[in-house]
Amino acid sequence: MTSTAPRNLAMIILVLSGMLGLLGPAHATGKRCQMNAIERSKCIIEAILADISRTYTQVGGGGISAIKQNSTTSFTVSIAQEERTDLLTYEATVDAKGKVSVRKIGEDTKSR
Amino acid sequence: MKLAMSLPQFEAELNTDRCDAYTNAELTLTLKLGFRQINPAGGTAEGAYHDYGDPAETTRKIVKWTTGSWNLWKQNFVASATRFWNGKFWLSNNFPLYECEKNPLGIWIQHNPVGIRPWDGKSWLPAGFRADDSTSLRYRPNIWCLLKIEDRDIKLGGHHHVIDVVRLHKSETWFGSHAKLYDSLDINSVKKGRNSKGKPIMQRAHVHEIGHLLGLAHVDVGKPHCPPGGDTNASNCYGVADVDKYSVMGQGMQLRLSHAMPWRKAMVALSGKGNALATGDWEAKLQKLYPRLPAEVATNAMLTTRPNRK
Ligand SMILES: [Zn+2]
Numbered sequence: 001m002t003s004t005a006p007r008n009l010a011m012i013i014l015v016l017s018g019m020l021g022l023l024g025p026a027h028a029t030g031k032r033c034q035m036n037a038i039e040r041s042k043c044i045i046e047a048i049l050a051d052i053s054r055t056y057t058q059v060g061g062g063g064i065s066a067i068k069q070n071s072t073t074s075f076t077v078s079i080a081q082e083e084r085t086d087l088l089t090y091e092a093t094v095d096a097k098g099k100v101s102v103r104k105i106g107e108d109t110k111s112r
Numbered sequence: 113m114k115l116a117m118s119l120p121q122f123e124a125e126l127n128t129d130r131c132d133a134y135t136n137a138e139l140t141l142t143l144k145l146g147f148r149q150i151n152p153a154g155g156t157a158e159g160a161y162h163d164y165g166d167p168a169e170t171t172r173k174i175v176k177w178t179t180g181s182w183n184l185w186k187q188n189f190v191a192s193a194t195r196f197w198n199g200k201f202w203l204s205n206n207f208p209l210y211e212c213e214k215n216p217l218g219i220w221i222q223h224n225p226v227g228i229r230p231w232d233g234k235s236w237l238p239a240g241f242r243a244d245d246s247t248s249l250r251y252r253p254n255i256w257c258l259l260k261i262e263d264r265d266i267k268l269g270g271h272h273h274v275i276d277v278v279r280l281h282k283s284e285t286w287f288g289s290h291a292k293l294y295d296s297l298d299i300n301s302v303k304k305g306r307n308s309k310g311k312p313i314m315q316r317a318h319v320h321e322i323g324h325l326l327g328l329a330h331v332d333v334g335k336p337h338c339p340p341g342g343d344t345n346a347s348n349c350y351g352v353a354d355v356d357k358y359s360v361m362g363q364g365m366q367l368r369l370s371h372a373m374p375w376r377k378a379m380v381a382l383s384g385k386g387n388a389l390a391t392g393d394w395e396a397k398l399q400k401l402y403p404r405l406p407a408e409v410a411t412n413a414m415l416t417t418r419p420n421r422k
Contacts, residue, residue: 061288086347
């Protein structure tokens, strides 16, 4: 039993940090990302998608129809819906250790 | 008496021909819709079509309509949208209009703008008959709100709205529709969103679209998170609080009293009385309101259970 205790503790910390993420505007993946451009953008997109899974509730549409890079650290995700496309814009920060945090900086709509 | 008017969005007709202790006037809004098939290009059996009809958007697999599938889809559309909207609201008549009375001889007569006319059991006879008001039972009918959706042949013209429809391939589960472009799945119940507890909220897209065709806006338009001057299709406009998400003009299937607005506006236009923005004028209820006697009108009683009338 003792051998599983540290793992349980780690899980509790992970869950707690997830709950804190719900409250704060920034969502850290806690992941260390490789610093080449492909890996870094992949990390940012994964963090953005994780935030969308947690916060975007209108799940009935056609799904993600585009992910566009606006700048090195900013992406806009398009989600197809009846009558409209939702456009969610995120800004990411990547610290020196490669840890990624993302923050939603805009919600826009393209009406149809 | 039948009073009718044509509006750009629909036609409105008020029928006061039947009036008695239990029968209200009927207000029918008629939407004349023209449906047009969208088929794969070049006459092929299968093809593709872009979401929203926008070439920059994702394509979905479509198949050619057959006569049978087309007629069945239109019938289902009209029948289920009509079932949802027709006969759901009653408007309380707070004006001395369309009243009828049963005089001491047991003859029904009706008061209306062209005078007082007796009822012979089939129709209202010419004016000239006068009842003894002191002993008559005078009933004020309320207004029952009806909707008629007419599938009008596209060749005839004269439609309020023309709607293009794609038939999705069986492998597809979704297509980007809008008010003038539908897909064959839009009459099905689909998971539109989820509530604060993560439970799914279901909607049949076409009943929501009919709401728009009647002039209704999204549930949260006018709230700070969905200002009327902004894009009222923004996701917040479909409801933020659970109760608003459940509205048919949000993400769900529930009717609200505010959805009686098209009928209330039509009553103001047809009668020349009241203001649709004044809540006490032609006030809407989701239950049958029985015709009222003067004393009941005086206390603004809303008779939702069948009264015992002589
Ligand atoms: Zn809508």
